[in-house]
Amino acid sequence: MLVLTYSTYSSENDTDDEADRPAFVDLFEDADFRVLGAQDLSTGALREAPVTLKDAVKGGEVDRVVIVLSGYFMADARDSRLLGRDA
Numbered sequence: 001m002l003v004l005t006y007s008t009y010s011s012e013n014d015t016d017d018e019a020d021r022p023a024f025v026d027l028f029e030d031a032d033f034r035v036l037g038a039q040d041l042s043t044g045a046l047r048e049a050p051v052t053l054k055d056a057v058k059g060g061e062v063d064r065v066v067i068v069l070s071g072y073f074m075a076d077a078r079d080s081r082l083l084g085r086d087a
Contacts, residue, residue, distance in 0.1 A: 024068050034062055043084030
């Protein structure tokens with residue numbers, strides 16, 4: 001499981017309605033999920049999170065995947081991106 005949540009940003013107002021990361025982590029750990037991710041990552045660290053998840057899947061360490069994202073997103077006609085705290 002990958003959980004990435006943001007509540008603090010460098011150039012925008014902080015979010016006041018972000019997901020409750022500890023509650024998500026507890027819920028999924030209780031269901032025997034391996035939880036990856038963190039809160040308020042820099043953009044560089046944010047780019048590494050999917051790589052860590054991919055490696056865990058390819059290595060057979062996980063057999064099911066849930067992704068929870070909360071924070072500011074940037075979107076265009078083709079893609080949506082979760083912004084890092086330094087955005």
